[in-house]
Structures are given as C-alpha cells and as structure tokens.
Amino acid sequence: MDRPTRTVKVAVAAGLAASLCALAGCSSSSSTTASSGGALTGNVRMLANITPVLTKAYYQGLVAPFVKSHPGVTVTIESPSGTDVQSTLQQELVSGSAPDIVASALDQVVAPQMTDFPDAAWVTSTPLSDANKVDGKIWQVSTGLQTKSLVYYNETAFQKAGITTVPKSLADFTTDLGKLQAAGYVGLQTAGEWVTGAQFGMMADPAMQGPDPTWGAERNAKKVTFAQSAYATYLKAYAGWIASGAVPKNSVGEKYQDSIDNFLAGKSGMYVMASWLTASVDSAKNLPFKVGVFPTPTVDGSAPKQVSGTAQPYSILKSSKHQALDLALVQYLVSDKAAVTTSLESEGNSRPGYSYPGTALDAAVGNIVNAAPGAVTGISGSPGVNAGFGNELNTVVQSLYTGQSADQAAAKLDAWWDANAGQ
Template identity: 40%
Template structure:
C-alpha cells in the first residue's frame, strides 16, 4: 500500500487493460546462456536503489545464470512504468506495489497453484475471485501518531490519555501554546494519506464492509462517519494546527521537519520507524494509536507490504515465479525487507529499536488490521481524488463540500 499510500497512487486500470492486448516486442537483456529478470519497484527513502540492488545481488549469488535488473522509474510511479512497458510491448517480469483489482488481474500470473503462497501474509484478503495473484513479505500498519516526547513533556501531555478526536484537538492546542507546530503534514500524496490513516481507522472499525457498500451505492461519504473526520480536519487547519504552507513540502521534507523537532506530531505508517532509527531519533519519539470518534483502540488501517506480482507476458515466467517465491519465503530476504521498511510478519522477529517495539505492541493490541482489497478495493484513482479533496480544505473548501466532491467523483467512475 498502496492501498499503499506512500509507494504508489491508485492503479491506472484502463490503460493497463488496453495494454494487455499489445503483442510482446522489444529487445532482450538476456546474456548468452543466462536469464535476466526485469523488476519494477518503487524507490523510497527507506528502500533505495542501493538497497534493492544489494538484495537482488544476494539472489544472484545463490542462482548462477540469473541476473536481476532493477528497472528505474525516474519521476513516475511503478504503476506508470508498468503501464508504459506493457503499452510498448516490452513487459517486465516482476512488479512491486501494484494495486490489484478484478479489472487488471488478468495481466498477472495466477499463483494459486503454488503451495508456498498459503503461508504469505494477507494473501487471501488480496485474492481476486478466490485466485492468488499477489504475494507479500509482511504487513504495514498505518493508523499511528508519532510524537516528540520533549514537546509532550513541555505541553504537559500524556499520550496514553489521547483517545478521541476532541482530545487530539485539545492536545494540539496545548502544543501550539508551548511553541510547537502541532501536526506535521506535507504535500504530494501525504495529505490524503494521513486523512485516510485517521478516518479509515474509525469508520472501518465500525463497519469493515463500508468500502464494499460504497461500491454498491449503499453508503456515501457525505452521509456517513467520514464527514465528522473532514470536519475535525478543517477545524485543525483553521486553528493553525496543520500549517497551510506545508503543502509545498515533499514527503521527505515533511519527515525531516518532524525528525528535526520542528513539529510535535506526525501521522504516518509503521514504515516511518526506519527513518527515525537512521536519524538516531527513535528514543526521542513515542507513538500511540490513532484517536477516533469510535472504539478505542480502533483497528489499524493497513496493507500488505512489499507485494509482488509476476507479469503474465513475462518472457521468463517460471524464473520470475521462483524469484518472487524467494523474496517472500526466504528467511534472510524476509527479515531484510521487513527491517528496511519497518514492516511486520507473524512469527518473524528482527532487532528493533524502542520505537519499533512500541509499534509492534500497538499491532498486538489492535483488534484488527483493516485492508482495502478484494471486494473492498476502492474505485481506481480514489487515492488521488481523496488527496485532492483533502487539500481543498486548505484552500477554502468546506468539509461537506469535500465529502460531496468525493461522492460525485466516485459516482462518475461507475
């Protein structure tokens, strides 16, 4: 995630479906007597180009004759890169962070006959019509609030007592009075993602089938539990708790600002932990589960982490499947990917900082991990539209207008 928010926006379903009809073409990177697997991944502050090349090198050493080539995406997402390659008739072999849906599932290999898939995290939650196309390394949880311990001490706040959105707002008021920017956000995809991490925890805990019901036209954003979250968020903007100028920041800039102590709280997923560890700030940062207008603790909005698919038009499908199997079943490969991005997997442990341990404890206490997949997969492009509507609150839109805008857009897609 997708619904991996920081890695990729919603999948461009229509272009990919059309691209699936294009005949394979283009050149081959295969060396004489060997196989080259082309792999598309998303690059992030944690999962760098060097990280991927080092990981792939480990596989190559164990599998002579196979070379794994990292396909760089430049300024576009992995989804967009895959779309381009398929349209050009030059399919890669493996792709990571692809939003799977009934509309695009035929583009990828059905892995249901591979027995090893059964032991991979959340595999059946992401199945399409009972078939397994996507497998992952672990899972992320995202309904988390990271906080500056010093700021909380100066403001006289106890994180364990912040359970409702009203208490959350009151805490931001105290932090502002203490001289801190209460809530760190930024532009790009972050604004909508943070809203989703907050609102989905409450709404989907109350009704895990809400997204499926929205797909069926039974509920709406404007007349459901989502509206109060828009109202709270707008109030925070108007109170100066969320800085309007932050929309000009990149994801990396916002993360750095929080790590440098310029803000007091930061809504983000478990993948923030490695960044705090790398900055040697983990002991200075605490974390608590997202406050909501409903049950406490709520379920954790989350998703499969490091999800992989094998492209159906791969020229080396058998080798690609073997490579993906290694990525999600080899103990060393699993631990490497989990640790690199602060992800979790049942039955797998690795050395964690104090902050990572705190996140693990939140997961263990959470009543559920709320996943938007299968029948609960939102309409393609939803993450972009949500981001647009949340950012409109910063420029004068009303909470009701933003919610109605989401409904109007969603209805127009069907």
C-alpha cells in the same frame, strides 16, 4: 531522460527452473536460455518502489545472497519514471515496454496483466494472500504486513506543551494540536504529493471500517454516504486544524522526504504515518528528542482497529519472456528466511513465524498491534472499490487547504463515487 538502473546477476538451477516453468505455464518461446553449464540466462527487469528506506541499494542487497549462489542471469532494478510505480507501469504497458517483475503494491485494475501464482504452499502462506485474489486467482504475493494507523510524536514537544498523556479521542487530539502550536511547534506534520490523503485515510478508515468492514460495498449499493459518515467528522476536524494554523496552509507544498526531515529535526509535534517510518527514525543520527508512537485517535476515544496492508509485494507480468526465472526469484524473495527477515526489519513490518531484534519503537508498534481489537484494510484498495479512489481522496483532502469546506469535500467524494462505482 533514462531512468537510473542498477544491475545484479542471478541464476537458477535448470531442474528448479523446469519445475517452476511447469507451474507458471511458460512457453518454449521464452528468451531465457540454457547456458553450457545448464543454468538459465537472461535479464529480468524489476520495477521497484523506491523510497527513502527501500533504495536501489536495498533491493540489490536483498537479492545479493541469491546472486552469489546463482551467477549467470542479470536483474535490472528500475525506479519509476512517473509519479509512482502504478503510473509508470501503466505507461510502460501502453508503450509495450513493461518490466518482468513489479516490486510494489498495485491497483487491482492491472491484475489481468499479471501472471497467476501457482497454488503452492509458499504462495498461499504469504500475508493476506486471500485478500489479494482477483477472480479467485492470486496475482500478487507479499513479504509482510504493515501497520498504518499510527501517530509518531515528539516526546520533548509534548513535555514543553504540557501534554501528559497521548490523545485517544479526536477532540483530545485537536486540543493537543493547539497546545503544540502554542509551544512553538507545527502541530501535525504533513506534506503534499500522496501524503495528505494517505494520512487522512490512516486516521479515518478505522472509524469507517471498524464497525462496518463492508462499508465500500454498502456505498456501492447507495445504502451509506460520505456526507453521513465518520469521514465527514474527520474532514471537519481536519479543516479546523488548517484554519487554526495547527497544520500550516503551505504544507501541501512540501515533499514526502521534507516531511520526514522536518519531523526528525524536531519542528513538529505529531506525524501520522505507517510503521515504515520506524526505520527512518531508528536510522537518524543525533535526534534532538525521543520519538513515541500511539494509535490514531477515534471519535469517542475507544481503541481503534488498525489499518493494515501488504508489505513489499511482488507481481509478475504475463508479458515477461522468462516466467520460470521470474517465479524463482519471487519465491526466494517471499519465502527465504533470511530474505523475508531482512525485508521485515527494513520497515519494521511483521509476519507470523518471523522475528528480528527490534528497537524500543518497534516494540511500541508491536504493542499497539497486539492491543488493537482487529484490523481493517482501508477503503482505498478494498475489494469492489474503484482503483482511483486513493487519488481522489488525496485531491479532496488537499482542497481543504485552498478553502473548500468539509461539507463540500464530503459531497465531492460522494459525487465521485456515484460516477465511478463499479468501474
């Protein structure tokens, strides 16, 4: 079945395109051609991360000002045909039908397929640009930063359960899950798909990398193990939540959107999710409760570092036949003041030097970020970590729902790492 597409028109002035082409190193074989008016023409395919917030209409609106002032070139927004952008891109690379631009975070394994961005101020000023380097080259530029180690909670549920302060330690979090369950709520809202492992990482990564940001490298050197780490502690806690029913055993059968809908319907007490959930909360109509937010709990109750990641990043495929146009469009998306502000506001993201009118929930997330003793990247996606770790973590955490013990889960992570380190 063909993927649904949305087409918009954009164009680039010939002078700007020529200078960008020189920076990008594109060749005269590009299928981008000059019209009689001197503007570039051609179609750019953008494979985009489509979510409940980042819809096709969102991407169309994001480029609309660029479209209005530069007619003559079409941009086709494409959604993934597989389970996610990464798998779709890999399929399309194999089939020879890769897009021109990817609007999504990608594993570093595909970096050799991407165009190196020029050493220009608009590139190096993007968030975490140094962290995005592979072999000293920037292959992905981002619009903003996302905060990930957050727990959104139902304030009405907390009141009915008799919870007067938000939990800071893992033990208090577990106790409060029981109180919420006794009050008739799902203690912790989760889902299947990618959500299970991602939530676990949002909770456990600060405890792993907060004290030791190089934990992944130390695991590669076999100096540490998952079985003797904070991951083991969180796996045991998580297994206990499932056993007690605070997290229903059928949760992995739910889809991501179902988990959002259930939380917003007031069925659950807490929901671990990144700052992009703020937009869904703020856009919801007639919520039956007020949503609050607090940092994910630590083992000892100390303030956690925040897992942070790049928000709405872009990459350009080397195989694209219109490098100049691709580069101009990406430059607009990550450096135009209005475009960046729109991007940040869409998911409640942040970037130094930018601000926008926020909601009370935006402000609460901002306060958490400001109070955090630092930030970590999260193990999945860290330099030197096998790109498949995120999928393996998801599989292992979901196995807790089918009877695997926490010790077995930790051992499986260690076995996987030993078999895949450095690959």
